[in-house]
Structures are given as C-alpha cells and as structure tokens.
Amino acid sequence: MAQSVIHLEQIRKSYFIGKNELPVLKGVSLDILKNEYVALMGPSGSGKSTLMNILGALDTPTSGKYVLSGHDVSRMEDNELARIRNQEIGFVFQQFNLMPRLSALENVAVPLIYAGIGKKEREDKARQMLEKVGLGDRYKHKPNELSGGQCQRVAIARALVNDPSLILADEPTGNLDTKTSVEIMEIFGNIHASGNTVVLVTHEEDIAAHARRIIRLRDGLIESDKMNEMAAAHSH
Ligand SMILES: Nc1ncnc2c1ncn2[C@@H]1O[C@H](COP(=O)(O)OP(=O)(O)OP(=O)(O)O)[C@@H](O)[C@H]1O
Ligand SMILES: [Mg+2]
Numbered sequence: 001m002a003q004s005v006i007h008l009e010q011i012r013k014s015y016f017i018g019k020n021e022l023p024v025l026k027g028v029s030l031d032i033l034k035n036e037y038v039a040l041m042g043p044s045g046s047g048k049s050t051l052m053n054i055l056g057a058l059d060t061p062t063s064g065k066y067v068l069s070g071h072d073v074s075r076m077e078d079n080e081l082a083r084i085r086n087q088e089i090g091f092v093f094q095q096f097n098l099m100p101r102l103s104a105l106e107n108v109a110v111p112l113i114y115a116g117i118g119k120k121e122r123e124d125k126a127r128q129m130l131e132k133v134g135l136g137d138r139y140k141h142k143p144n145e146l147s148g149g150q151c152q153r154v155a156i157a158r159a160l161v162n163d164p165s166l167i168l169a170d171e172p173t174g175n176l177d178t179k180t181s182v183e184i185m186e187i188f189g190n191i192h193a194s195g196n197t198v199v200l201v202t203h204e205e206d207i208a209a210h211a212r213r214i215i216r217l218r219d220g221l222i223e224s225d226k227m228n229e230m231a232a233a234h235s236h
Pocket of ligand 1: 015016022024042043044045046047048049050051
C-alpha cells in the first residue's frame with residue numbers, strides 16, 4: 001500500500017503465565033498512512049499498550065506481520081530492531097521515562113548518542129528541540145526540578161530529536177492536569193501539522209477529539225475505526 005507508515009496483518013500477542021496462554025491481541029490488521037493523526041482508545045486491559053509496544057518495536061508479536069515504513073519488522077533480529085526503533089520511532093510514555101541524573105538537554109540528546117552524532121551537534125539539536133516545545137530556558141534542569149508538564153515536554157523533545165517517521169504516545173497526558181494536557185495536545189497538533197505521523201493512546205474523548213481518526217480496541221480486536229469529522233472540520 002502506498003505510503004503506509006504502519007502495516008499490520010493479523011497481529012496476535014499472547015502472554016504466557018506458566019503454561020496458561022493469555023491472548024491479548026487476537027488478530028489486529030491495520031494501515032496507517034504518512035501524516036495521519038490517530039487516537040487509539042478502548043477499555044482498560046483491551047490491549048492498547050500491548051499494541052503500542054509492538055508498533056514501537058519494544059515488543060514482538062506472537063504471530064502476524066508488521067511492516068514499518070517498508071521494513072518488515074516481524075522478521076528482524078534484535079540489533080536491527082534497536083536500530084529501526086532509534087531511527088524511525090519517537091516514543092512518549094505516560095510516566096515520561098526520563099533519566100533522573102541527566103539534565104533536560106542531556107535527556108533530549110540521548111537518542112543522538114545512539115545515532116552516532118558528535119557532542120556539539122547533539123547539544124545544538126537538543127537545544128533546538130527544547131525551544132520547539134517551549135522549554136528554551138530549562139536546559140540545565142534535572143527531571144526532579146521540572147513540573148510534570150515540563151517533563152513531558154522534555155520527553156516529547158527527546159522523541160522528536162531524531163526526526164522519526166512515527167511518533168507514538170501512550171497516554172501522554174495521563175499524569176497531567178487539564179490545563180497542562182491542553183498545552184501538550186497543542187504540541188502534538190503542531191507535530192502533526194509539520195508532517196509527522198502520530199498515534200496516541202488516550203482514555204479521554206476530548207483528547208481523542210484532536211485526532212483525525214479514532215480506532216477503538218475491545219478485547220484484543222478493533223471494534224471500530226472512524227474518521228473524526230470534528231477534527232477534520234478544524235484542519236488547517
Ligand atoms: N507482560 C505481561 N505479562 C502478562 N500479561 C500482561 C503483560 N502485559 C500486559 N498483560 C495483560 O494484557 C492485557 C492488556 O494489557 P494492556 O496493558 O495492553 O492494556 P491497555 O489497553 O493498555 O490498558 P490500560 O488502559 O489500563 O492502560 C491485560 O489483561 C494485562 O493484564
Ligand atoms: Mg495501557
């Protein structure tokens with residue numbers, strides 16, 4: 001399919017607790033095109049994070065096919081997976097997942113170390129990204145010296161610094177108050193508007209309303225997959 005960033009065919013994922021199989025994803029097929037903005041919703045335990053971890057190449061499916069930007073991820077070895085994860089994917093988590101001992105600038109620069117970029121260029125790029133998310137005056141702060149919303153901005157800057165083809169965010173506003181959530185959603189809106197592909201998990205309808213397409217999971221299967229007319233009406 002032309003310009004599919006994500007192509008999933010019959011993705012299944014089971015966890016094994018001793019000898020008991022717990023099927024979590026039960027055959028998910030899906031295409032997400034370049035520059036789509038997708039909200040993934042569904043009840044707690046329906047498999048959203050499991051699916052996101054597979055999309056982010058943090059975990060592998062039990063069976064099925066996953067093609068990410070033309071690369072068949074389901075057939076990749078670990079080292080190849082690590083490379084594609086670093087180059088193609090920016091991941092934002094609910095708990096921010098920042099390194100506590102590193103400054104904001106150093107946290108943002110981490111993916112560039114793995115990409116083999118020199119120190120000066122790393123710092124320049126990380127600084128630019130922090131400015132983009134409105135944290136130009138907080139380079140030297142450590143995570144415990146930043147608010148939750150500021151930590152999430154650092155995490156978003158880190159996710160964007162390698163210019164990935166796909167931004168994944170699992171409940172990025174789950175730990176933030178309403179006002180801060182609105183600010184973070186504005187940043188995701190800008191990320192999408194500048195041509196990125198965004199997939200975001202949320203429990204909240206008003207957060208999902210920012211997306212152009214809403215996919216609902218239930219019990220490990222896609223229950224519905226609809227364009228969001230409200231967001232399309234407000235498109236720039
Ligand atoms: N590592 C694991 N080992 C065993 N079972 C797991 C593991 N991770 C997730 N599960 C189970 O898989 C199911 C789906 O979990 P998942 O985290 O994907 O749900 P979710 O849709 O993200 O829920 P929430 O909205 O609460 O974040 C749950 O029943 C969970 O207990
Ligand atoms: Mg989850």
